[in-house]
Amino acid sequence: MNIPELLARNARKYPFQEAVVSPDERLTYRELDKKVNRLANALQNRGFRPGAGAVIMMPNTVEFVISYFAVLRLGGIAVPINAKSSRAELEYILEHSEASAFLVHERLFDGIKKAEFPEQLLKIKTGTAASSWQTFTELIGNATDTEIRCLLKEDDDASILYTSGTTGKPKGVLFTCRNILTSAWMMCVEMSMKPESRILHMMPLSHSAPLHLFLVAGTIVGATHVLSPVFTPGALAETVEQERITHFFGAPVAYLFTAKLPNLNDYDLSSMQYWVYGGAPLSKQEVEMVQKAFQTDRLVCVYGLTEAGPSGTLLLPEEHKEKAGSIGKRAALGTEIRLVNDQGEEVGMKEVGEIALYGESVMKGYLRDPEETNLVLQNGWLLTGDLARKDEDGFFWVVDRKKDMVISGGVNVYPKEIEDVLINHPKIKEVAVIGVSHPEWGETVKAFLVLEEPIGDIEGECNRFLSGKLASYKIPKLYEVIDELPRNATGKIQKQVLRGMTNELLS
Numbered sequence: 001m002n003i004p005e006l007l008a009r010n011a012r013k014y015p016f017q018e019a020v021v022s023p024d025e026r027l028t029y030r031e032l033d034k035k036v037n038r039l040a041n042a043l044q045n046r047g048f049r050p051g052a053g054a055v056i057m058m059p060n061t062v063e064f065v066i067s068y069f070a071v072l073r074l075g076g077i078a079v080p081i082n083a084k085s086s087r088a089e090l091e092y093i094l095e096h097s098e099a100s101a102f103l104v105h106e107r108l109f110d111g112i113k114k115a116e117f118p119e120q121l122l123k124i125k126t127g128t129a130a131s132s133w134q135t136f137t138e139l140i141g142n143a144t145d146t147e148i149r150c151l152l153k154e155d156d157d158a159s160i161l162y163t164s165g166t167t168g169k170p171k172g173v174l175f176t177c178r179n180i181l182t183s184a185w186m187m188c189v190e191m192s193m194k195p196e197s198r199i200l201h202m203m204p205l206s207h208s209a210p211l212h213l214f215l216v217a218g219t220i221v222g223a224t225h226v227l228s229p230v231f232t233p234g235a236l237a238e239t240v241e242q243e244r245i246t247h248f249f250g251a252p253v254a255y256l257f258t259a260k261l262p263n264l265n266d267y268d269l270s271s272m273q274y275w276v277y278g279g280a281p282l283s284k285q286e287v288e289m290v291q292k293a294f295q296t297d298r299l300v301c302v303y304g305l306t307e308a309g310p311s312g313t314l315l316l317p318e319e320h321k322e323k324a325g326s327i328g329k330r331a332a333l334g335t336e337i338r339l340v341n342d343q344g345e346e347v348g349m350k351e352v353g354e355i356a357l358y359g360e361s362v363m364k365g366y367l368r369d370p371e372e373t374n375l376v377l378q379n380g381w382l383l384t385g386d387l388a389r390k391d392e393d394g395f396f397w398v399v400d401r402k403k404d405m406v407i408s409g410g411v412n413v414y415p416k417e418i419e420d421v422l423i424n425h426p427k428i429k430e431v432a433v434i435g436v437s438h439p440e441w442g443e444t445v446k447a448f449l450v451l452e453e454p455i456g457d458i459e460g461e462c463n464r465f466l467s468g469k470l471a472s473y474k475i476p477k478l479y480e481v482i483d484e485l486p487r488n489a490t491g492k493i494q495k496q497v498l499r500g501m502t503n504e505l506l507s
Helices: 003-013 029-045 062-073 087-097 106-112 136-142 177-190 208-221 233-243 252-259 284-294 317-323 370-376 415-422 458-466 495-500
Strands: 018-021 026-028 053-057 077-081 101-104 122-125 157-162 172-176 198-201 224-227 247-250 274-278 299-303 313-315 335-340 353-359 381-390 396-401 406-408 411-413 428-438 442-451 478-481
Touching (some): 003 177, 003 208, 101 106, 122 136, 172 177, 198 233, 208 224, 233 247, 233 252, 252 284, 335 381, 370 381, 406 428, 406 442, 411 415, 442 458
Parallel strands (some): 018 224, 053 077, 053 101, 101 122, 198 247, 247 274
Antiparallel strands (some): 157 172, 299 313, 353 381, 428 442
């Protein structure tokens, strides 16, 4: 089995079922499959061959879906990248992936048209024609829809997803068909996907969870994919009501922003079966706020990371009441989890260890980086870099990123623990804690704050609030108020940016 064959099968099995819905277009599975064949034939006629890479830079549009399946149908390697990628990021990825083709959406074209492209690169854009660029519409319009049978085997390379590059240059995470299908089948089972399911895609399809867990998974069962190129709280509520959405995946910030929509109760959200969130847990307080605002008890937390497929753990709807903030008590279907120390030994209950994941969804490796691959893949187990502990009920609680841990005077300090307390201050909207250099202690703790309303003596107020809630050595010695926290495209806070903003040394 391979991914494009799923689409071909649905075209035969559910020819008149809606496959993709966008603001401008609605296509059945038969219509989508024909357009995929047309683009695949056009690419093949222009020299695109099995094993070649194609970088796809598009928002969540019908053209993205067609491009993704067409590249795979030819036995190529799909390389979806974020629609907000800079010109420099694009140039690096084109070179690093050794791509033979590049497909870009017209609304992104102005930002990258002056990039330095490899000489033999096949360049395709949607919309109007441009010098040296093929046009997406003409390629499809002039090509035949003769069926192309995908010959990919499950162990063949299928896709490269680039990490956000928070610790340097982005890494290319290489997946086989088996890796992707394992993740997708997991989500089908865990989230009860069916042909009647209607899946809303508002998070970028260039990222592993929206792409593998929802686009590919929904295609396995013949579900309908509703595409939105942008996220806004109003658009989320309106689309769920109008399209009777049953499944949605979003970063926690998507839920928190939407929960504050003044007229959210005016929308009928009753069709939703699974409100799925990932990238970070929601605290108990945040869960209660979202549940009340959305009038739902169907929240699901998924934990994983790109290199894992993503697959990892789940916190199910009925577990939120007692364990909100946890990532769940069991690994997802097809995945195993354990907590290990630096020697690779399992740690005891309530001890902090690094999360290690095992399963067929785990990446093949980092593209052309065997050294880094060997560092994170140990006997088939993926070392995630996330530190966690397991409670007496068997639930896992993420303590922090291993690289974010602060060592002050030889003592481990976990920024997330401080953040989880500070965020409960009524005048604090967002918080991020990092370690900064100290001449005597090695590192000390600094908190960046986004405020709901002004605070006069910020240090004194925060220290009083934290006193008695945290040990004294965990209380930040430095505070800085900023307008907003830097985030990447998936909503994760970019702590490396915050570290670059401060050069302070305590004397």
